[in-house]
Amino acid sequence: MSAQFDNTAGPLTTESGAPVSNNNQSEAAGAGGPLLIQDQVLLEKLAHFNRERIPERVVHARGSGAYGTFTVTADVTKYTKAKFLSQVGKETETFLRFSTVADSLGGADARRDPRGWALKFYTEEGNYDLVGNNTPVFFIRDAIKFPDFIHTQKRDPYTGSQEADNVWDFWGLSPESTHQVTWLFGDRGIPASYRHMNGYGSHTFQWVNEAGEQFWVKYHFKTDQGIKNLTQDEANKLAGEDPDSHQRDLREAIERGDYPTWTVQVQIMPAAEAATYRFNPFDLTKVWPHADYPPIEIGKLELNRNPENIFAEVEQSIFSPAHFVPGIGPSPDKMLQGRLFAYGDAHRYRVGINADHLPVNRPHATEARNGNRDGQGYDGRHGGQKNYEPNSFGGPNETGQALWAPLQLNGQTGEWETPKHAQDDDFVQAGDLYRLMSEDEQSRLIANLAGFIAKVSRDDIAERAIANFAKADEQFGKRLATAVSELRR
Structure with a gap:
């Protein structure tokens, strides 16, 4: 929490504390000189004005934030030894x-794009960061493909604009994207507000209990406000009229005491079942069907306090999936493994090597030593x-206790493809998602996709x-081909 600034006591001063005699006229060499x-x-x-911005995030640059409370509602101690999850009713900032x-x-907030979901738990064992999206895949x-993917979403080096050619060229050549693209161009591709969307840890994580037993876990945050989305036309209008629509909605809801909440659920897979599961459980382009691993409720998340200063607390906030606590750890998910490095490295460049010292980032329930x-x-x-360890001057010492359980490894190093499981391919879950949609939802999905694909310059x-x-899905493809053909005539 940031220190309160007294803006009423004493005279206006410089940064060094000297009083300012005149803040309206500069010193000049004579009148008019x-x-x-x-x-x-x-x-x-x-000089300060020239430096009051830091490099914006390469991705997730446009953001809003709020403080809140996570409350445990179910006993999960048989799955994890994490202290902030150790008893029903326990609260964590x-x-x-x-x-x-x-x-x-x-x-603008109202655009077709995944939403980042970066959640920091200020636990008594250090900060735990859960960095995901509003999509489960x-x-x-x-x-290794992330920089290439993001380059297709950003401005073209020649035209200076986002180009449909780049986007669809990459997606077409990367069939594993089919599932997420189906999500993105469906109804949930443009949430009506941050309060009316779900959040997901997206990756698979490890939980380990006091006995050393391992479990694989996926996090779900289900909005208690209900899912609400915008059509493309509604979003286009709102983005032009109120680019800050989602940020304004979140801030004003908290200001009036209408605190948004989410029911927190997890899917839990015993570690031994991962090797033979029908989908690769560490593939970020796949979900675990709920019929296989039903989500169980473990807590409630409430947002109840706005930041006092957007730059200090939202723009300078940092999150890293490498910030674990005892009882929670990584999985072999290749995207997660890359993010364990990339997020921290981005913050060291953007905010500085001591970004963790800032009030929004430092531990609140313990002390960094x-x-x-x-x-x-x-x-x-x-x-x-x-500033060294070990020392005999009363300094901190290592615990000798691992935060998470070790993984069993075998084989040779190499640039391996992700292992295939029984039902792994790049299309089965995208087809399942399409067939779950109503006819109206399918029609909107087709229209959204066709409108974008029709903009590409090459057949x-x-x-x-x-x-x-x-x-x-064969019907999915036929309907889309017809819609694109009509738009490209």
Whole structure:
């Protein structure tokens, strides 16, 4: 929580505390003359103004956030030893940042794009960050493809605009994206607000209990406000009239005491079942069907406090899936493995090596104790304490207790494809999703996809994209081909 700033006591001052005599006129060499370099107030204000922005996030740049509380509602101690999940009724402070993925900081909230779901638990064992989306799957399954994918969503290096050719060329050549693209262009592709959408950890994570037993887990956050979405026409209108629609809705709901809540559920798979499960349980382009592993409720998440300063608490907030606590750990998910490095590296570049010292990022229920010192933005919090371990001067010591259980490995190193399980392919779940939709939902999906595919300049790109949906469901492909053909006449 940030310190309160008293804006009423005493005179206006410079950053060094000297009183400012005149904040309306710069010092000049005589009336009407050029300005003087000795004017500390002018130089300080301009220099700070030039530097008051930090590099925006390459992805998830446009975001909104709020503080809240997670409350445990079910006993899960047989699955995990994490202390913040150790008893029914236990509460943990949280900070949740919502975002769009591809747009820049100045974009509009109401656009067709996945929503980021970055949740920080301020636990007594350190901060636990759960970094996911509002979809349970993603476009790719291996982190090595992530930069290429995002380049297709961003501005073309020649035209300076997002190009349909780039988007559909990549998706058509990456058939594993078919499931997520079906999600994205369906009704849930544009949530009506952050309050009216679900959140997902998306990846598979490890839980381990006190006895050392391992479980694979997927997180679901089901909105208690109900799912509400925008049509493409509604979104286009809202984005033009109120680019800040989702941020405004969240802030105003909390201001009036209408605190949004989510029911927190998990799917739990005993570790021994992973090897023979019909889908690869670590493939981010797949879900675990609920019939196989029914979600069970474990808690409630409530957002109940707005940040006081958007830049300090939302823009400078950092999240990393590598921030685990005892009882929770990673899985072999290749996208998750890449993000364990990439998120922290992005924050070290963007916010600085001491970003974890900022109030929104530092632990709230415990204290960080280590030998890391100095660097840009260091606040000297350690004083003269020794900066090495072990030491005999009362410094912190390692525990010797692993946060999570080790994984059994075998085979040779190499650039391996993701292992296939019995029903693994890139289309089966996309087809299942299409067939779950009502006729009206299918029609809107077809219209949304066709409107975008029709913008590509080459027939082969359009045909390849349509072919992927046809492999998911024959009718899906035929209807889409007809719709695109009519628009491209």
